Amino acid sequence: MGAGGHPCQGLYHRRAGTRPKTAVIATHYQIDFSEHYMADYLAERGIGFLGWNTRFRGDEARFILDYALTDIGVGVRWLREVAGVENVILLGNSGGGSLMAAYQSQAVAPSITPLPGMSLVAGVENLPAGDAYISTAAHLGRPDVLTSWMDGSVTDENDPLATDSSLDLFNPGNGPAYSAEFVERYRAAQVARNHRITGWVKAEFERITAAGYHDRPFSVFRTWADPRMVDPTLEPTNRKANLCYAGVPERANRSVFGIASACTLRTWLSLWSLEDSQTRAVAHLPNITVPSLVVNGLQDTGVFPSDAEAIRGLIGAQDKEFHELEADHYFLTPGARDELADLTAAWIEKRFGVSS
Secondary structure, eight states: OOTTOOOOEEEEEOOTTOOOSEEEEEOOSSSOOTTOTTHHHHHTTTOEEEEEEOTTTTOGGGOOHHHHHHHHHHHHHHHHHTSOOSEEEEEEETTHHHHHHHHHHHHHSOOOOOOTTOOOOTTTTSOOOOSEEEEESOOSOHHHHHHHHSOTTBOOTTOTTOBOGGGOTTOTTTOSSOOHHHHHHHHHHHHHHHHHHHHHHHHHHHHHHHTTOOOOEEOOOOOOOOHHHHOTTSSOOSOOSSOBTTBSHHHHHTSSOSTTSSEEHHHIIIIIOTTTOSOOGGGTGGGOOSOEEEEEETTOSSSOHHHHHHHHHHOOOSSEEEEEESOOTTOOSTTHHHHHHHHHHHHHHHHHOOOO
16 A cells, blocks of 8 residues: 555464464454454463454545455465464454454355445455354444434434434433333334435435546434433343443434444445445354354443344354353453453364464
8 A cells, every 4th residue: 555545454463482273363344453452362372363454444434345355355364374374263343243244254155246336346256264253242233233323313414403302312301211112213213314314325426426426425423322321221231321332322422423423425335324234244144154152241331132142143153152241342341351361262272272
């Protein structure tokens, strides 16, 4: 890449003086995973760890799925051809869960189609498959998590203040606790909002391409408003009440730090649209037939047991395990990272060994 570019890159973690035969590769849609919090924990246990970034590290606003998958393939090939790894474990952490599921699915049963007006990038139909899949604190896909978190009371995408008070999560008259009737209406409104944005994106894409333009940026606001973040009686766990990854939901929801806050038309269709995005794990997990491990934290304020259960149920492998740990999303709970590392290392050793 030229100066200012975003090449795929990463850091390989291993115990000094060793050459691991089994290694993990972890990648996210845009978060820098080169120094992932589990890297040293697994390296200390004899497992190589490639914290890998696609060209969209820090640049999710321009994310295109097939380009990201080819970049992950570069990392997998490097592990095998340069690092000498025999067994490559795909680690899908947080948002990376659905991304790595899409990668494995595309490697074994290619199905990705290009965006309108584009061709698939070279190499995306010839990706090297992983030998196992691990899902930790993972979402079901970018469209799914965005829709679950987005504010269903928004009535005008061009006005951050436009609100249907009868659907306002932060209107004390609605709760918490929220009634089943309110939650049902709210969830339907969230889905409708995602579809409305998709409808506008497609119409706008047709309009600007007719004028000779390729794409355009836009913003999505108010995306920290999942009822479960506010009301702990909904899908109860050991999580703290009225908390999300960005702090108190009502305040976070009014900030500029939400997911999908910066998009282009093509990226919305590739990454966030319920109707069009190919990042939804539901389409890819059945194609994962290699040994699989699913781990979820019972104090997570953004991934909930139903998410982890759905992932376990959808994975096509016969050899799959499911575990719940007393941990938050980042496994910062005292001792949780060691516990996760011990669990993961034992699971890998049973199937592949970890000899260096």
